[in-house]
C-alpha cells in the first residue's frame with residue numbers, strides 16, 4: 001500500500017479558515033463600495049457557517065449587518081462567533097454603527113482581521129466591544 005508523502009498542504013487553524021472565507025466574500029464587494037473598503041463577515045455557530053455578508057454598494061449596509069441579517073435563526077447569534085476582515089465601525093455614517101449591532105445581538109465573540117485605520121473608527125469600534133464586555137481578538 002502506498003504511503004502518503006509528507007503533506008505540503010497548508011493546515012489552517014479554525015480562525016484562519018474562517019478569516020480566509022471572509023476575505024473570499026469581501027472580494028464580491030470590490031469596486032462598488034468606494035470610498036469604503038470592501039469588508040467580508042462570516043458568522044459561525046458550532047463550526048458551521050450560519051451567515052455571511054459583504055459590504056453593499058456605497059451607502060448600503062455593511063458586511064456585519066448583511067451577515068447578521070442572513071442568519072435564519074437569530075437565537076443562534078448569542079452562541080456564535082463573528083469573523084470580520086476589518087474592525088466593526090463605531091460612528092453613525094450612512095448606517096448605524098456595526099459595533100453596536102454586535103452588542104445588541106449579544107454576539108459573544110468577535111475575531112477582527114485588522115483595526116480600521118479610518119480616523120472616525122481607529123479603535124473606537126473595538127472600544128465599544130470592550131466596554132460592552134464582548135470578547136474579541138485581533139490576530140492578523
Ligand SMILES: [Zn+2]
Pocket residue numbers: 062063064088089090096097098099
Ligand atoms: Zn459598519
